[in-house]
Amino acid sequence: MSKSKKRSWAEPYKIKMVEPVRITQPEERERALKEAGYNTFLLRSDDVYIDLLTDSGTSAMSDRQWAGLMMGDESYAGSSNFYHLEDAIRKYYGYKHIVPTHQGRAAEHIISQILINEGDYVPGNMYFTTTRLHQELAGGTFVDVIIDEAHDPENEHPFKADIDLNKLEDLIKDKGADRIPYVCVATTVNMAGGQPISMKNLKEVRALTQKYGIPIIHDMTRVAENAFFIKDREDGYSHLSIAEIVKEICSLTDGATMSAKKDALVNIGGFLAVNDEELFDKARNMVVVYEGLHTYGGMAGRDMEALAIGIKESVEYDHIRARVGQVQYLGDKLIDMGVPVVRPIGSHGVFLDAKKILPHLTQDQLPAQSLAAAIYLDSGVRAMERGIVSSGRNRVTGEHNYPNLEMVRLTVPRRVYTQAHMDVVAESVEAVFHEADKISGLRFVYEPEYLRFFQSRFEII
Ligand code: PLI
Secondary structure (H helix, E strand, O other): OOOOOOOOOOOOOOOOOOOOOOOOOHHHHHHHHHHOOOOHHHOOHHHOOEEOOOOOOOOOOOHHHHHHHOOOOOOOOOOHHHHHHHHHHHHHOOOOEEEEEOOHHHHHHHHHHHHOOOOOEEEEOOOOHHHHHHHHHOOOEEEEOEOHHHHOOOOOOOOOOOEOHHHHHHHHHHHOHHHOOOEEEEOOEHHHOOEOOOHHHHHHHHHHHHHHOOOEEEEOOOHHHHHHHHHHHOOOOOOOOHHHHHHHHHHOOOEEEEEOOOOOOOOOOEEEEEOOHHHHHHHHHHHHHHOOOOOOOOOOHHHHHHHHHHHHHHOOHHHHHHHHHHHHHHHHHHHHOOOOEOOOOOOOEEEEEHHHHOOOOOHHHOHHHHHHHHHHHHHOEEOEEEOHHHHOEOOOOOOEOOOOOOEEEEEOOOOOOOHHHHHHHHHHHHHHHHOHHHOOOEEEEEOOOOOHHHHOEEEEO
16 A cells, blocks of 8 residues: 555544434425425525534534533523633633624624624624625625635635735725724634635734724634645644644734534524724623623523534534535535535635526526525425625615625535435535526516525525
8 A cells, every 4th residue: 555545534522312204205395395485594494414504503412422412501691611611712712801792693783783883894704794784784785705716616725715905995085084993804604605714814914904993893703614624734833733733813803703503513602702802891781681691692501612622523523524525425426416616615615607508597586585485396405595695785775785705505514414414405406507508597476585595485486
């Protein structure tokens, strides 16, 4: 055997308990999809075979985390689990103060209401749906300052979440630093396809914003996944641990919003973390209005314990390599099959390029929504739209936003599915791809005001 032969890796766990899943019949899926108004968010999970809707709150907890649940201290005030969580956040992320929340968007709500004034501008490396909405509800306008490469699905840039420093500085000069309460930096960028930001770029953003006295608020929802890419791709980082890289990222920012339902391996939970005392004081006061007392926010004691343990597990190298490796496995398979996907493959899912797969549909005919529906019909695999429907409407003109990226996201929950599941998913997508010219577009029949992708209903054109 040659010395250089590539060796396989495997998941760093074995399975202790299983949850049966049901393979549905085509007629059942047709009925279920119609009842759901062709929106995969409105399907019942009983009608789904492999669920790649989201990686949010869908991951499998470890036996240690389940044991942690039994150690829940459900005291209204001063629960010991809060202090365990605070210790874990200080140790692994380095932020000084924390305010627990029921999930990420609650932390976004609090920070937006405190820092943003009517007429402010909030630059970010591409928008995220809930983040931008909370900025807008607080009177701000989101401004995309990500590099242009991020909007091109075929561009192989290794750090597509990098910020374009010229775009950022032009905005600061144009609007004035006092109109920019903070820069929102996400690790990794969900809507770009799960793409990472480089440490080099983050340091440059830090230097630029410090020059103007503007803080950085970090959307750290998938920070460990971003750290994996830095270790793998960026010069000078291969010898550092994931934990060290995560801590360095956080040290370049002033505070963070966290949806712990992703990286941190819990089914519910989040937090706001800040270093500034005055900001902490305001956030701690506000959380009692919207979430709960500041030592539990929106979480049960047991959930804070599971989160404290999940944070530690999330930065272990073997875990993160297998997590990102499984997504890569699915992506590579689809690339080999010739299916157009966003390149490079991101960390939390594979993003199908619906404009390329359905060239006969205009963006108004909702290609990604239609493709997600077709994949569900084929196999019971549930994916989600990340295109014109997710992008919503311009809040001033009321017109649809038209994002360049029109994608279906096959999102992989952590530690849940095997590679055999990934094979079934890839084969279904391949089958749909080869018959894609038969897929019809969709139109809205119901559209709610906020975050329309969750609850809209559609019909076939
Ligand atoms: O779903 P929440 O409220 O815990 O977190 C909101 C949120 C904030 N930032 C980022 C980057 C997210 O991905 C995010 C939630 N993402 C979901 C639900 C998803 O399916 O991607």
